[in-house]
Amino acid sequence: MAVSGFEGFEKRLELRFFNDNTTTSTTNKNPMGLRLIDFESLDQVLTQVQCTVVSAVANHSFDAYVLSESSLFVYPTKIIIKTCGTTQLLKSIRPFVHLARTLNLALRACRYSRGSFIFPNSQPFPHTSFEDEVVIVEDSLPKSLRHRKASVMTPSNNPSRAWHVFTASADVEPDEPLVVVEVCMTELDRVNALSFFKRKSDDNSDSAGKEMTRLSGIDAINENAFICDFAFDPCGYSMNGVDEDRYSTIHVTPEDGFSYASFECGLSLHDDDGGRGDIAEVLSRAIDVFRPSCVSIATTYGGEDHDREVTKRVERVLAKKLGLKCRSRLMDEFPGSGTVVFQSFTPRRR
Numbered sequence: 001m002a003v004s005g006f007e008g009f010e011k012r013l014e015l016r017f018f019n020d021n022t023t024t025s026t027t028n029k030n031p032m033g034l035r036l037i038d039f040e041s042l043d044q045v046l047t048q049v050q051c052t053v054v055s056a057v058a059n060h061s062f063d064a065y066v067l068s069e070s071s072l073f074v075y076p077t078k079i080i081i082k083t084c085g086t087t088q089l090l091k092s093i094r095p096f097v098h099l100a101r102t103l104n105l106a107l108r109a110c111r112y113s114r115g116s117f118i119f120p121n122s123q124p125f126p127h128t129s130f131e132d133e134v135v136i137v138e139d140s141l142p143k144s145l146r147h148r149k150a151s152v153m154t155p156s157n158n159p160s161r162a163w164h165v166f167t168a169s170a171d172v173e174p175d176e177p178l179v180v181v182e183v184c185m186t187e188l189d190r191v192n193a194l195s196f197f198k199r200k201s202d203d204n205s206d207s208a209g210k211e212m213t214r215l216s217g218i219d220a221i222n223e224n225a226f227i228c229d230f231a232f233d234p235c236g237y238s239m240n241g242v243d244e245d246r247y248s249t250i251h252v253t254p255e256d257g258f259s260y261a262s263f264e265c266g267l268s269l270h271d272d273d274g275g276r277g278d279i280a281e282v283l284s285r286a287i288d289v290f291r292p293s294c295v296s297i298a299t300t301y302g303g304e305d306h307d308r309e310v311t312k313r314v315e316r317v318l319a320k321k322l323g324l325k326c327r328s329r330l331m332d333e334f335p336g337s338g339t340v341v342f343q344s345f346t347p348r349r350r
Contacts, residue, residue, distance in 0.1 A: 006236075007122060008253035008260025009115045009184060010070050011089040012082040015096055016176060019077075020106035030103060033076030035063055037099050045099075046072070048091040051083055054238075055206075057228040061245035066230045066238045071249045073240070077105065078176075082264070084251060086124055090133065093140040109169040109176070110145060111337050112137050115184045115296060116162050118258055130164045137166055144170050147335040153298075153342040155328035161344060163298050169336020176302035176338070178246075181279060183263040184298075189291035192216070193254035197235040206230070212237050218250060221263075221285045241265075250286070261290045279310055280317035287322060295324060295345040306331070306339040315343070323348050 017034065030036070039053075046052060046067065055066040065072040069087050073080040079096055083089045090112075097107050112133065117123055126132035134150045145168035154162040195216040198208050208231035213219050218239060219227060225241035225248060232238070235255065241248035248265035263286040267279065279299075287295060297314065311329065318324040324345040331341050 005119065005255060005258035006253050007085050007117055007119050008186075008251070008258070008262070009117050010082040010084045010251065010262060011087070011114045011127065012080070012112065012182065012264075013089055013092065014109075014111045014180075015079045015093070015100075015107060016109040017077045017100050017105040018108045018175075020101075020104050031076060033103060033105060034074050034079060034100060035076055036103060037074070041099055042072070042074075045092050045095045048095065049081075049083055049089055050087045051085075055228050055230045057226065057240065057242055059226075059242050059244070062242075062247065064228060064240040064242055064247060064249075066228055066240055070238065070251050071240055073247050073249075077108075080247070082249070084253075086122060086127075088124060088127070090126065090136050090140065093137065097140075097142070107142055107145065108171070109336055110137065110141055110167065111300075111334075112164075112166045113182065113298065114164050116160055116164075118186070118260065133164075134166050138168070141168050146170070147172055149334050151332050151334070151340075153330045153332060153340070155330065155342075155344045157327045158294075158344060161294070161296055163296065163330075163340075163342045165298075165332070165334065165340055167334040167337035171336045174302045174336060174338040177268070178266040178302055179268060179279070180266050180300040180302070181264065181283065182298045182300075183283065183286065184296045185261045185263075185287065185290050185292035185294065186259065187293035188252075188254060188259040188261055190256060192289065192291050193252075193256070193259055196231075196237045196252045196254040198231055198233055209237065209239070213239060216289050217285075218289055221282065221289070222248060222265075252290075261292065263287070278313070280314045283314060284317050284321045287318065287324070291322075293346060297343045297345070299341045299343075300338055301341070302338040306341065311341055311343070318345060319348070 051069040148168040209229035225243040229239040237252040
């Protein structure tokens with residue numbers, strides 16, 4: 001393991017809002033919601049976080065931004081932002097809440113999550129400890145979000161790879177129907193990782209990103225998705241996938257010694273009915289792109305009950321197709337935010 005390097009593990013923040021305007025007049029309805037926030041205002045928030053927009057795409061459902069450090073998604077009533085490196089993500093909470101308020105939107109729920117950093121000593125305060133992060137998040141939230149919980153889900157077989165979750169909600173029952181899957185992968189296969197280094201013949205980040213998408217097989221994870229990709233110099237890769245109202249995102253730090261890749265998507269337990277493929281198949285295709293030695297999967301079941309059969313199917317498919325064995329499985333419930341299942345995998349030979 002390298003003494004120092006780029007921190008691939010992301011910090012992730014999700015803010016959900018509701019319309020605070022009690023009138024039912026058609027003239028006061030705002031179907032665009034948070035998407036009306038102008039780019040200059042978004043850019044000012046990102047400057048505080050210490051990142052910038054490098055590419056963007058939108059459809060009828062949401063806006064997707066590739067950042068210099070990961071991604072930002074803006075829906076009418078939801079913001080998802082995840083940033084890597086030494087960014088200061090939590091500085092975005094207050095300005096996002098303020099911008100939403102100008103659109104008559106009030107904060108309904110907040111979820112902050114992250115894995116264990118590869119280089120924890122390089123992180124700035126408050127990301128130096130989860131306890132400090134929780135204090136800052138709580139201080140940034142309105143008192144109306146009274147249902148709060150912080151948890152560190154720590155595998156007994158690998159305590160250095162824990163999953164940190166803080167949630168706060170105005171409601172006891174989850175209002176988010178989607179299932180959110182966050183995958184963290186380390187020790188990527190060296191040959192596969194070579195796909196994410198720019199070649200001398202690459203003219204620009206746009207064409208290089210498309211080539212990385214094609215060579216790595218990322219375009220086959222969800223063939224229905226429109227992919228907005230970006231290649232970093234001299235290496236590294238990010239992409240956002242847009243498929244109707246569903247998002248996906250991948251970020252890659254390919255350097256040997258601290259290689260890392262993440263995959264995240266929002267989907268439904270019934271997505272296989274729409275041709276998108278079930279959770280296990282999607283995860284299998286995504287993980288196969290990188291062939292990592294260590295995989296952790298955090299699945300948040302929002303408005304849908306935790307389905308133990310889905311968890312078991314993920315384990316069976318990853319074992320059969322990729323030779324990955326589930327080494328630990330932890331579960332925790334969060335008021336207003338659903339159930340989180342955290343699984344860790346390594347190859348069977350270990």
